[in-house]
Amino acid sequence: MSIHYAPNAAPFSVDSASRLDAYVAGQNFDKPTLVMDLDRVSDQYRALQAGLGRADIHYAVKANPARQIIARLVDLGSHFDAASRGEIALCLEEGAAPSEISFGNTIKRASDIAWAWERGITLFSADAEEELEKIAENAPGASVYIRLIVEVSQADWPLSRKFGCDRDMALHLLDVAKALGLNPVGFSFHVGSQTRRAEMWAPTLDALSLIWRAALDAGHDLSLLNIGGGFPAFYGEEIDAPTAYAAQVIALVEARFPNVARIMAEPGRGLVAEAGVIVAEVMLVSRKSDRDMHRWVYLDIGRFSGLAETEGEAIRYQFETVRDAETMGPCILAGPSCDSADVLYEKRPVSLPLSLKSGDRVLIRNTGAYTSTYSSVCFNGFPPLDVVVI
C-alpha cells in the first residue's frame, strides 16, 4: 500500500503534530528554536526499518546530531554513519557499539582514522588512492568500501560530483585496497538527498549493478552494498509513505543484487526532518516602493541560521502562521542578517497572510534535518538555532 501525502495535508500523524503544537503553543521563544519530537523519530525509524527489511539503518548523524536523538536511535537498534571524529565520539558516548559505526566520509583526517581505529571502528569509505593509503597506514587491515559517483540524480538536493569515483577508478581502488592489506568489502553511493520517488533510484542501481558484476568478474569477493541516503521528507510535493518507499527501494536493490550479504542504508533527512518544527518570528514586513507588487517578509531565521537548504530555492519549507485563515498573498521571504544572499524564496514567492506583521509567530514545518547543523555560530550577532527535544 502506498499512502500519498496530498499537498496541503498534514504530513505527520495528528498525534505527533499535536504533540509538537501543544508544546510550542505553551512556550515563549525569544530566538528561533527547533523543537524535535523524539517519539516521532522513533515512529519514523520503525516505519523505515519495516520497509528496509534485512538492510541495516546507519543514521547519517549530520542530519541532526542532537544527543537525545542519537541515544534514542541507539535504544532502537540503529547503526550510525559518522563523518568525523566528533560524530563518532558522540555516537560512542551515547552508547553505540564501535561495530555499529561506519566512518563514511571519503575525506578523513589521518589522525582521526587512527583515533577511530583505536576505538574499534573497522569500516571506512574511500573514493581515492590517497585516502586508501591513509586508511592502510592508520587502520591497517580495516574493511573499506568504495564510493561510486552518481552521474545522474533526480534528487531535489543532489550531492553532485564532489563524492565518489567512476567505474574504472572504483575497480582499480579495489585492487589498490587489497594490495595495501585492506579488506575491500563493497561499494557505496548516494542517489542524492530528497529523492522524492523510489523509482528515481532505478537508473543509478542499474549502472551500479554493472560495476558490481565487473568487480566480481575481476575476482573481488564483495559482501557489502551501502545504498546511502536520499529518503525524502514532505516539503509540499507528494512523496510516498516511508515504509512503502523503503520497501520499493529494497525491491529494486534485491532485483539487481540478489545475493549480497549485507545491505546498509543511511537515511538522514528521511528519519528526522518530519519530527521537527522551527518556531520563528516575523521581524519586518515592507515594500520597496508604493508600486512594489511583492511584500518583503523578513524572519528572525535565514540562510545562515539554519535554512541553508533554501540555496537555489531547492528545498521548499512549509510555513504556518496564526493568520492563515485570512487573505493570503505572495511575498519574498528573507532572513535577518546583513548579507544580500540571505534571501530564502524570491523566484517562487511564498504565500503568506496579507495581515502578517512583525512579532507574529511563524512555524516552519518538517525542519528536523539539516537545520541546526547548518546554523552559523553568531553571524551578525544573531544567535544560532536553538534546539529543544521533547
Ligand SMILES: *Cc1c(COP(=O)(O)O)cnc(C)c1O
Ligand atoms: C548526508 C549523507 C547521508 C544522508 O543523506 P539523506 O539524503 O539526508 O538521507 C547518507 N550517507 C552519506 C555518506 C551522507 O554524506
